[in-house]
Amino acid sequence: MIYLDYQATTPLAPEARDAMLPWLGGPESMGFGNPHSPHRMGRQAAAAVEAARDHVAALLPPGGRVIFTSGATEAINLAIKGTARAGRAIAASAIEHAAVLDCAEAVRETCPTHILPVDADGLVGADALLPEGLGLLALMQVNNEIGTIQPVDALAQAAHAAGALVLCDAVQGAGKLSAPAGADLIAISAHKLYGPKGIGALWVRDGVELVPQMHGGGQEQGLRSGTLSPALCAGFGAAAKLARARMDADSAHVEMLWRHARSLFADWVLNGSAPDRWKGNLNIRRQGLDVARLMSDLRDVCFSAGSACASGSGRPSHVLRALGLSDAEAKSSIRIGFGRYTTMEELEEAAGKINQAAALQE
Template sequence: MIYLDHAASTPVRDEVLQEMLPYFKESYGNPSSIHRYGRIATKAIDAARKRIAEIIGAKPDEILFTSGGTESNNTAIFGVMGQNKGHHMITSTIEHDAVLEPCRRLEQQGCSVVYLKVDGAGTVDVEDLRKSITPDTALVSIMLANNEVGTIQPIKEISQICKQHNVLLHTDAIQAVGKIPVNVDDLGVDMMSISSHKINGPKGIGALYIRRGVKLDPFVLGGGQENGMRSGTENVANIVGFGKACQIAREALEENGAHLRELRDHLIEKTIKEISHVTINGHKENRLPNNAHFTFLGVSGEDLIIKLDEHGIAASTGSACSVRTQKASHVLMAMGFSHEQITGSLRLTVGLNNTVEEIDRTVDVLKKVIPELRSVSPFKAKYGFTN
């Protein structure tokens, strides 16, 4: 198999798994216990919290553990807006559903939400943001990098505007951390969501960075763990694994980024050279190093994924959630794509274990299956496909 769906999830690294294993077996204590089992677990959590803080330039006490990126986004949005009932927030039309669905819930509860438009490359207009802020705006939530097309947003400029108006800024950095340098002070954000399984850590664990002094309503009540912000016995093994994944990702950031970029650029160049009627979507420069998003005219992305799977290649049309609900991509719609362009889209996201040989083989398979699909396409006459 050739796995090219790393934006959906990544394999857990061996070093990560090895560090996790003792916390399932001999070191199984509850961190809230006073005895040594408890102390061992607490120490492991503290060490992991430090490693997670380091990858985004935060302080350990600014890291709140969650069950993943979805919960981090929910905690940030409901945590701020719960204190500001009836108020106003701003987000964008291309956010992940883990931001958009909480926003829709807020609207039902009487808040007003502005969804900023994006241009054809998937970038938010900062002037639109400036114009949308009102004296009632309590929160802005804009993602750092998009999960479908990989476009990176101008968060630094956005944070300057938020500061001028005294508005809190949250960013969903789930796809960006571990791929590009991310620093909470440099970006000027108040809250940031991150997730372990996108950076070769285990699933079901994530974090919300909360800048010192920012007050959120707690989401889960009970025994008062995580400083009262999220009750429930900590997921110690997953926290340890997440910490190790962050440490490795931080230390190898430059090297990994260069490796991913090289594979991704090779994939794009070879595809453009060898297949006709293809476009690359998303921003040309401001994009994640592992993301290649294509539109192959006259092809259904879903048929293409099935064909690729038959040839041992795992790919995606975009967000895994959109596939489940069979909705057309809201991101591509927001970018102004036609139905035909959306239908023909394919996301290939490379990872650390991929090789140039795998990329070559993938393009060879695309070269074979795309003409097969186009030969029965209703658009065959319109485009005169030759391959």
């Protein structure tokens, strides 16, 4: 099996797995304590959580705090609903993840939502017109479907000048690119940077006030009630520490794979910008391609037709439609994602199989 779906999830780093194991023990171990308990085992678990928090925070700008969540979707909901103020507008790009767009839609009755268009490369212009009365600008760092890198910091300056906060979905960029320094709230997910599933974080700039969306025991600084998992936190922290140490090496590896992949798929059309892009994402299309049939024919190659969160809907990608692609063009597109553990041999073998299967449809 060849795995080329790194935007959906990344393999768990061995270092992250090893960091989790001590906190997954049974009754004979010392690792099952509740990190919110005051006794010795609880304090040990709490220390592991705080060490992990420091490692995650090191990926993010200074001058803020990390709130652990169940994932980026919860982090985004906390950010949007926690800062929503009646009458203050929310602006989001047309290619945001559903977690942003659906959450903004949920508060539309009190906070008008404005969608910012993108150009044919999938980029919001740095001079985009922001609506009056703006309370929050939501702009992702790296798009999950086409990999384009948005001018977050440039637009953040305009949003701040208008008195608005900036939320950045940095799920695809965290641990790979420098964090967006201009954001006030940043959502990230462990399993997109070689950590475990089931945990994410919201970084909150100092001075930004949030209204809690979950109530109970008041854990996570009163903003996110619920018992934390020391194992998940430890895995997240180890993955974040490793990503920071390997950022340059990982980027160079991905750049090498990207250049070779472009030659392997030379007769396919690229979706999205080539220069303004995380190079671990290759979204390409081929006229008349039946993607469902292609995926069925290639059971031993894992790639996708777009966002894993929207797979099976049968609808054309809202991201590709926003670029101006027709329904037919959007439905003839595939996404190939690679990263730290992808080898050149795997990429070449997968490309050969994909190209051969696609040619048989012509």
